[in-house]
Amino acid sequence: MTKLVGKLPMKSPGKPSLRRDAARASWHGIGNGLTSEEAAVGASSAAGSR
Numbered sequence: 001m002t003k004l005v006g007k008l009p010m011k012s013p014g015k016p017s018l019r020r021d022a023a024r025a026s027w028h029g030i031g032n033g034l035t036s037e038e039a040a041v042g043a044s045s046a047a048g049s050r
Contacts, residue, residue, distance in 0.1 A: 029039030 026036070026039045030036060
């Protein structure tokens, strides 16, 4: 790739991670009886179900 374009290949950033404080708040909500989707504070419901 370096020979082709003259630059180093770009690294993939990967999937965005859930912020630590949001994850901690989610686990606190789950511990208090919320479903994972309801407890997904600051994240989508899809991220909450994961």
